[in-house]
Amino acid sequence: MPFLPDEARSLPPPPLVNKGSVWLGLTGWLAALLDNGFAQRPVLRAGVHRQILFITVGWFTGYFLVKRAEYVHAKLDRELLDYVRRHPEDFKEAGW
């Protein structure tokens, strides 16, 4: 199973700064800070290379996860609206 089928490329891609990237980037940073804390190093000033790497990995993962989530939502919307269009008798306006 592909991570994203080809038709997903017809959707607008998420911006580089997106909710998933920001959130996972922050969790990556928190993981690096926790690692510093547990290893009894200065929490913010130590292991900056590690902080940058963890933020990057989170950001990277967030981008692809958001892309996949947007594809899944678009696919569901397409199938739902297609069903509504094919069964107009079930979706009449109110006032009967």
Added chain:
Amino acid sequence: MAAPLRAAKWLRLAGGGPGLALTRSAFFARKRTYDQPNWFGVGLAFTTSAALWAFLFKQHNEDVMEYERRKQERHHKCTGCS
């Protein structure tokens, strides 16, 4: 039987572990020293970060180009040549 015991004793004395206590631990934990930066680790971390960012930028630009291209194609197909 004797040789591994002797080796274990030598390792125990050399590693600064629990000393001459008769333990049979398989490994020793050493306290990390932060006198010298771990330059290899630092270089690896920065290189990996740079590579990931470069790949991400490239992927995003490709995604945008492909989306715009398909949008043009769809517009062209639906409206015909105007």
